[in-house]
Amino acid sequence: MLEVKHLTKNYGKLIAVTGVSFRADRGETIGLLGPNGAGKTTTVSIIAGLLSPDSGEVLIEGKQVKSDTDPVKLKIGLVPQDMALYDKLSARDNLTFFAALYSLAGAKAKQAIDDVLNLVGLSDRAGDKVETFSGGMKRRLNLAAALLHDPQILLLDEPTVGVDPQSRNAIFDNLEALKKRGKSLIYTTHYMEEAERLCDRIVIIDHGKMIANDTLQGLHKLLPVTNVIAIDLDNADGFKPGQMLTLPEVKSAELHGGTLRVGVHDLSHGAPGVLRWLTDNGHSYHHVSSEQPDLETVFLTLTGRSLRDS
Amino acid sequence: MIQFLALVRKDLKLFFNDRKAVIVGLLVPIVLASFFGYMFGGQSGKAETSKVPVLIIDQDGSDISRGLITQLGSDKNLDVKPSTLDAAREAVRKGKATVAIVIPKDFGKDAGRALFTGANTGENKPQLSVLYDPSHNVELGMVRGILSGAVMETVSKEMFTGNSGREMVNESLAQVENNPRISAEDRKALRHLLGGVNELNAQREREGESGQGAISGGLTMPYDTREQAITSGKDIEYNGYAHAFAGMGIQFILFMGLDVGVALLMLRQSGLWQRLRAAPLSRTMLLGSRTVSASLIAGFILLVLFSFARVVFGVHILGSFAGFVGVCAAFSLMTAAFGLMVAALGETVEATRGYSIMATLIMVMLGGAWVPTFVFPAWLRKLTVVVPTRWAMDGLDSMIWRGLGFSSALAPIGVLLLFTLLFGVVAVMRFRWRTE
Numbered sequence: 244m245l246e247v248k249h250l251t252k253n254y255g256k257l258i259a260v261t262g263v264s265f266r267a268d269r270g271e272t273i274g275l276l277g278p279n280g281a282g283k284t285t286t287v288s289i290i291a292g293l294l295s296p297d298s299g300e301v302l303i304e305g306k307q308v309k310s311d312t313d314p315v316k317l318k319i320g321l322v323p324q325d326m327a328l329y330d331k332l333s334a335r336d337n338l339t340f341f342a343a344l345y346s347l348a349g350a351k352a353k354q355a356i357d358d359v360l361n362l363v364g365l366s367d368r369a370g371d372k373v374e375t376f377s378g379g380m381k382r383r384l385n386l387a388a389a390l391l392h393d394p395q396i397l398l399l400d401e402p403t404v405g406v407d408p409q410s411r412n413a414i415f416d417n418l419e420a421l422k423k424r425g426k427s428l429i430y431t432t433h434y435m436e437e438a439e440r441l442c443d444r445i446v447i448i449d450h451g452k453m454i455a456n457d458t459l460q461g462l463h464k465l466l467p468v469t470n471v472i473a474i475d476l477d478n479a480d481g482f483k484p485g486q487m488l489t490l491p492e493v494k495s496a497e498l499h500g501g502t503l504r505v506g507v508h509d510l511s512h513g514a515p516g517v518l519r520w521l522t523d524n525g526h527s528y529h530h531v532s533s534e535q536p537d538l539e540t541v542f543l544t545l546t547g548r549s550l551r552d553s
Numbered sequence: 554m555i556q557f558l559a560l561v562r563k564d565l566k567l568f569f570n571d572r573k574a575v576i577v578g579l580l581v582p583i584v585l586a587s588f589f590g591y592m593f594g595g596q597s598g599k600a601e602t603s604k605v606p607v608l609i610i611d612q613d614g615s616d617i618s619r620g621l622i623t624q625l626g627s628d629k630n631l632d633v634k635p636s637t638l639d640a641a642r643e644a645v646r647k648g649k650a651t652v653a654i655v656i657p658k659d660f661g662k663d664a665g666r667a668l669f670t671g672a673n674t675g676e677n678k679p680q681l682s683v684l685y686d687p688s689h690n691v692e693l694g695m696v697r698g699i700l701s702g703a704v705m706e707t708v709s710k711e712m713f714t715g716n717s718g719r720e721m722v723n724e725s726l727a728q729v730e731n732n733p734r735i736s737a738e739d740r741k742a743l744r745h746l747l748g749g750v751n752e753l754n755a756q757r758e759r760e761g762e763s764g765q766g767a768i769s770g771g772l773t774m775p776y777d778t779r780e781q782a783i784t785s786g787k788d789i790e791y792n793g794y795a796h797a798f799a800g801m802g803i804q805f806i807l808f809m810g811l812d813v814g815v816a817l818l819m820l821r822q823s824g825l826w827q828r829l830r831a832a833p834l835s836r837t838m839l840l841g842s843r844t845v846s847a848s849l850i851a852g853f854i855l856l857v858l859f860s861f862a863r864v865v866f867g868v869h870i871l872g873s874f875a876g877f878v879g880v881c882a883a884f885s886l887m888t889a890a891f892g893l894m895v896a897a898l899g900e901t902v903e904a905t906r907g908y909s910i911m912a913t914l915i916m917v918m919l920g921g922a923w924v925p926t927f928v929f930p931a932w933l934r935k936l937t938v939v940v941p942t943r944w945a946m947d948g949l950d951s952m953i954w955r956g957l958g959f960s961s962a963l964a965p966i967g968v969l970l971l972f973t974l975l976f977g978v979v980a981v982m983r984f985r986w987r988t989e
Contacts, residue, residue, distance in 0.1 A: 291831045312833045321831040325824030329563070331570045343559030344832040388828065 244268050244427050245290070245396050250299035252285055252451075259285040263299070263453045265446045267396070267427040272418070274442030275431040276538065282451040283431035284324060287400045290429065291321045303396065317345060320394035322386050324401045324431075330374040334365055334384055337373060338391060345392035352391075359387035363417055379410025386417060397421060399430045403437065415441060435538035445538070447545060454545050462541045467494055470510045472517055474503045475530040482526060492516050504534075556834055557842050564846030578805065579857050586801035586858065589923075590794030590866060604629070605692045608636035608644060608653040615661030617711050624703040625654075631699060642684060651689045652696045655682035664708045665721035666728070713750065714757055722750050792954055794866035799949035800922030802858045803884065803942055806851045807913045810888035813847045814895025815906050821896070821985070836986060844889040844977075851885035872952040876962030880948035883969035887941055890976035897983040916942045941972040
């Protein structure tokens, strides 16, 4: 469906993107994860035909976008990071205009507009000027405008920036519905929880370089530990977590307050051994739970620094 | 075509949706054009101009100085009041009077003498001091002209018919006889001239006594003027509002073009530009639609302005209507292309707004939209041929109040279209399409 091959883009001496490659199949959501300025928007702009790469190529169903009016562009819907709406026009007037840009007019356009308004839950506000909308409603309309021509590939450049949790969930629901319809979504974000919730594969970009491209599970495997057992000890006084490293399945052990966190690769093999060791050594506990490292940890492991601090 | 129409319709919708902006955008040029139209002649073509305030300090008190004051006071362009030297100096300094004329002691006597012999005797002519407000140079020129005529008329009248005139002629005759610097030939001629004046005065005195009535003597302007404004036809008076509405229309349409450019510059930095560029639209369509919508808006502004001028001030298109429409259309296109060029050359919105406002005002000023180009120095007048607004003004004036035919609109239309092409080419060549 969408193939991105070895994209490179420089602005003078500044490397915006280098060697970025990934593909998105039907019904697949690819997350482009990275801090601000990592090159996510540049990558999306190249895919949308707004920028030409210095090298590499973008293939949409095997074809490159060759000109401004190339019909291949009809397969792409872009949701820009900045709100791309006319505040002084109503929601319907905005959508009528954007539909016309894809040569949709008359009954066809009306149907498409009704469908997307319905999808994003703004049918009852269709006649209102956009300037009267909340930030979340504008974001939803911003998404709707990209769906009018029923594109196969949807490029979403941080579509939830500045949105309240309720609207964010509404947008996620919309995107999940689109995914079920077989759309391919390219979703840029610097929110790990969004990528974890929505994306089938995650491409991590930092300083323009692609440093990982895998499923969430695959990315977890890159970590020294993939699971953490959190144990609340009855009495942590004098407990030395380093003692536990003698166990073959234990990769890490830390004590914070009364909670012991033990890192293991495999929960089913590691957990019984850890709990047995505690009992055998006279350390009673009252609560046990398991935790998975998040993408923040993955990013930290891969780049050596926190995603939010980058 | 759907795309092109949608782009144009959207621009028009955005323009007309902001009703307050539309109303203010039309009201301001109408108010200014009405004001300038009134100032430059109104509907009758005769502006009610204010009189120039002139103060006279009469230190002479002779028949001639009194006659001069009367003569100046009778001029419809002057508001003459007596004053003292100090008060006059203060009034001019404060701008309350434009000119003060000081008639020095013995002016009447010296002026009469100088009239006949001043040039030959080498004696200094009497001086009239003129104190003036340097910010009113134009009025100074006018007062100087009126003063020259009045002095000549008053002094010569007194010389030929007045009581002091006879004394003065006799004195002058004596001077001529005794002045060694006058050559024999000149002396003979002057003796003859002054003797003739004496004879003329004696004859006028006799005529006056015999009841035949003395002729009011003195030198006067040897001509009268009959002024006739050449407009589009006989009995059609010049309408000052015609030029004013054309000028203000041009100015505000240029500002509209500038707004189009700045808006495009801002659009290019927004998500909307990304969305437009992501759609299958050609660059020609994106810029072309903007040109058409801006031209339509410009046409609308001109339509409203001239409709108002027609209904309220009776401004009619006295020349070719097709020519008028052609000039308006060409100017509208030129303005739209100017806006695109602004967007293409602009870096930041603030800087672009600054330098394009400056460029617009210079174009308006040099085009003669504020003041007629005839007040410019000759070199500047020649320079204005490279200013598109000058051609627009010429074209509109020709079609509106000069009442000329379509052929007179061809040159302005052609030049404006050339400017459109020039600005358009620069815009297309320099436009930064990419979003980086």
